[in-house]
Amino acid sequence: MFPLADVPRLITAGRLTRLLRLVHAALREDWGLEAPRIAVAGLNPHAGEDGRMGREEIEIIAPAIEALRAEGLDLAGPLPADTMFHPEARAGYDLAVCMYHDQALIPAKTLDFAGGVNVTLGLPFLRTSPDHGTAFGLAGRGVADPSSMIAALRLAADLARRRGVPWRR
Structure with a gap:
């Protein structure tokens, strides 16, 4: 940025x-x-x-x-x-x-704050992340909402499947 x-x-x-x-x-x-x-x-x-x-x-x-x-x-x-x-x-x-x-x-x-996902295009590998950032201020306190991280992982899995990348659950 x-x-x-x-x-x-x-x-x-x-x-x-x-x-x-x-x-x-x-x-x-x-x-x-x-x-x-x-x-x-x-x-x-x-x-x-x-x-x-x-x-x-x-x-x-x-x-x-x-x-x-x-x-x-x-x-x-x-x-x-x-x-x-x-x-x-x-x-x-x-x-x-x-x-x-x-x-x-x-x-x-x-x-969609809680479900937003960042996708970085143009890399030789898939990269997704929670759209709201790392939320270091919430780390270790048990108060963070994991929704965006879950959405990022699901999108990475979907994109991997579309690209034909082997993926196991």
């Missing part, structure tokens, strides 16, 4: 293109979606308001999305992040790509 102040300079068309291809491939291969629909958030409030609130959407994000659409990927965006996560909006995509940590994790944790 990086400080929020570093995010704008770290967003490049190349990085975004690589990420969107990786996400698209994972949705097809690991989740079995034949034609994944991906929503892409803008960086700035209201996705930049046509350049009035930032130019990253116009200069970086939209051109990367357009290039991948030309390759056949079903991408929507850049979208205003503040309107992407209500139920009607979520019905229009399979996965949302956000530009920074809180833009994605505030809605994700609001929707």
Whole structure:
């Protein structure tokens, strides 16, 4: 992770293109979606308001999305992040790509804090973890909710089966 102040300079068309291809491939291969629909958030409030609130959407994000659409990927965006996560909006995509940590994790944790799972894509092995982090402050006190850890282990097992990795219970 990086400080929020570093995010704008770290967003490049190349990085975004690589990420969107990786996400698209994972949705097809690991989740079995034949034609994944991906929503892409803008960086700035209201996705930049046509350049009035930032130019990253116009200069970086939209051109990367357009290039991948030309390759056949079903991408929507850049979208205003503040309107992407209500139920009607979520019905229009399979996965949302956000530009920074809180833009994605505030809605994700609001929707399912106890069952949230983090999946790291692009590694040569499966990696899942509880979405809320390690909760070191709760360790050893007998008060932690194991739901997210259980969900992470179940998802790892499901993904392993889909990939044909031998798995025993």
